[in-house]
Amino acid sequence: MAADHASELQSILDKQRKAFTASRPESLDVRRDRIKRAIALLVDHGDALCDAMSEDFGSRSRQQSMMTDIVGTINLGKYCLKHLDGWAKPEKRKLQFPLSLLGAKAQLRFEPKGVIGILSPWNFPVNLSIGPLMQVLAAGNRSMIKPSEFTERTSDLTKELVEKYFSEDEVAVCTGGPEVAHAFSSLPFDHLVFTGSTATGRKVMEAAARNLVPVTLELGGKSPVVLGRSANFEQAGERIAMGKMMNAGQICLAPDYMYVPEEREEGAIAAVELGVRNMYPTLLENDDYASVVTDRHFDRLQGLVADARDKGAEVIEINPADEDFSNTNARKMPLTILRNVTDDMQAMQEEIFGPVLPVKTYKSVGEAIDYVNANDRPLGLYYFGDDAGEREEVLTRTISGGVTVNDVLFHVSMEDLPFGGVGPSGIGSYHGPEGFREFSHARSVYTQSKRDIAGIAGFKPPYGKKTDKAIASQLKK
Ligand code: NAD
Numbered sequence: 055m056a057a058d059h060a061s062e063l064q065s066i067l068d069k070q071r072k073a074f075t076a077s078r079p080e081s082l083d084v085r086r087d088r089i090k091r092a093i094a095l096l097v098d099h100g101d102a103l104c105d106a107m108s109e110d111f112g113s114r115s116r117q118q119s120m121m122t123d124i125v126g127t128i129n130l131g132k133y134c135l136k137h138l139d140g141w142a143k144p145e146k147r148k149l150q151f152p153l154s155l156l157g158a159k160a161q162l163r164f165e166p167k168g169v170i171g172i173l174s175p176w177n178f179p180v181n182l183s184i185g186p187l188m189q190v191l192a193a194g195n196r197s198m199i200k201p202s203e204f205t206e207r208t209s210d211l212t213k214e215l216v217e218k219y220f221s222e223d224e225v226a227v228c229t230g231g232p233e234v235a236h237a238f239s240s241l242p243f244d245h246l247v248f249t250g251s252t253a254t255g256r257k258v259m260e261a262a263a264r265n266l267v268p269v270t271l272e273l274g275g276k277s278p279v280v281l282g283r284s285a286n287f288e289q290a291g292e293r294i295a296m297g298k299m300m301n302a303g304q305i306c307l308a309p310d311y312m313y314v315p316e317e318r319e320e321g322a323i324a325a326v327e328l329g330v331r332n333m334y335p336t337l338l339e340n341d342d343y344a345s346v347v348t349d350r351h352f353d354r355l356q357g358l359v360a361d362a363r364d365k366g367a368e369v370i371e372i373n374p375a376d377e378d379f380s381n382t383n384a385r386k387m388p389l390t391i392l393r394n395v396t397d398d399m400q401a402m403q404e405e406i407f408g409p410v411l412p413v414k415t416y417k418s419v420g421e422a423i424d425y426v427n428a429n430d431r432p433l434g435l436y437y438f439g440d441d442a443g444e445r446e447e448v449l450t451r452t453i454s455g456g457v458t459v460n461d462v463l464f465h466v467s468m469e470d471l472p473f474g475g476v477g478p479s480g481i482g483s484y485h486g487p488e489g490f491r492e493f494s495h496a497r498s499v500y501t502q503s504k505r506d507i508a509g510i511a512g513f514k515p516p517y518g519k520k521t522d523k524a525i526a527s528q529l530k531k
């Protein structure tokens with residue numbers, strides 16, 4: 055069975071690589087046409103894809119899906135169309151004196167890598183598969199996509215649509231579970247983009263390493279919120295609630311835990327609670343509020359809360375309409391705030407990825423900085439406050455993939471900013487011009503002068519006094 059997967063996938067890869075090689079050089083118009091087809095796929099079938107996502111989740115707002123998965127991805131495609139000419143232009147590079155006077159030239163060309171694999175997760179199933187595809191195509195590559203098995207309907211529909219808008223040797227979707235995923239990550243791609251958990255990312259990188267396939271890893275982690283004393287608490291509370299409740303916290307960049315001044319802990323929690331109540335007056339029948347994706351994920355989140363409670367945390371459920379969550383199959387879970395958390399609790403050890411928000415307190419903001427630095431470098435970091443000195447202290451003394459100041463999540467939606475993690479939260483990035491470069495090979499091209507450069511410089515054998523003089527002049531401090 056496993057061998058079947060591998061040979062089937064390998065044959066698609068062979069087909070794509072053969073077509074890639076045969077069609078080079080391709081004009082930028084060919085790339086533009088592919089991006090336009092990917093945009094058309096989303097425009098024409100956005101509604102159907104949103105229906106599939108709602109069914110896969112059990113409940114997920116169509117408007118949210120439209121914003122995060124359809125429109126957000128279309129915008130990345132449009133951004134690529136707008137900037138493609140500029141990105142693809144070869145760059146003239148400087149030469150050591152006096153080579154340019156002697157007629158030599160140096161240039162950097164951005165060339166396609168070939169066939170790029172995209173392995174995507176379930177939480178934003180369209181955005182995280184077709185999103186990277188936009189920049190993969192902009193850079194002139196072909197692509198094979200393996201979407202998540204947890205959002206099966208969306209993955210099947212994506213496959214059907216991609217078959218309609220692309221030939222198999224341009225873009226192909228390969229569906230299946232972990233076995234297919236493993237075979238997929240073992241293919242000798244020219245580059246592999248993986249979005250998912252840190253644990254799976256490690257396996258993907260190991261499999262890719264066997265073929266020396268370069269990787270972009272978009273992983274997860276515990277993204278902290280640091281609430282400064284100068285913050286507007288009410289506004290911060292609403293923004294944190296909005297970021298944490300969107301997709302029921304199932305966002306790689308969701309605020310994972312909150313660090314607040316100790317004397318204002320209650321005010322901070324009250325502000326988040328008010329935000330939840332205003333935006334989500336009810337939860338169970340409210341389509342704006344997503345379900346947790348599967349029973350397994352739901353049980354894990356319940357387990358995190360139970361473990362924290364057992365180890366002494368205070369558990370505060372924000373249940374605006376006092377609904378009974380005990381007898382439902384909807385996998386909906388109210389935002390659950392954990393106070394008095396300690397490092398031995400699972401909620402402080404693993405990425406939460408759901409509507410659970412631990413709160414830690416500090417006397418001085420330096421404690422929050424030390425805590426962030428003592429743990430894995432997070433994907434995102436959020437600072438709220440108007441104190442520029444404190445903001446810079448937090449930013450310059452910590453490291454994270456990206457930052458949003460005075461809100462959460464927003465940096466990922468800025469098309470011109472690269473998005474990615476650092477270390478355990480990821481390797482490489484896309485979005486922005488950096489995404490185009492990530493999926494291109496920067497090829498150095500040096501054109502030699504007609505003059506005898508080595509002879510003039512003294513580097514041509516037989517070595518002698520001229521060589522010694524040239525070396526000595528370069529050893530000068
Ligand atoms: P996951 O790691 O379980 O799965 C992601 C993909 O990997 C799926 O397509 C799956 O089939 C595949 N996979 C599973 N086992 C594999 C294996 N052994 N080898 C190769 N591939 C394998 O992640 P998930 O649960 O779908 O998504 C949630 C995680 O993704 C969270 O940790 C979240 O933070 C992260 N995430 C990161 C970003 C980002 O942009 N940085 C975005 C969304 C989600």
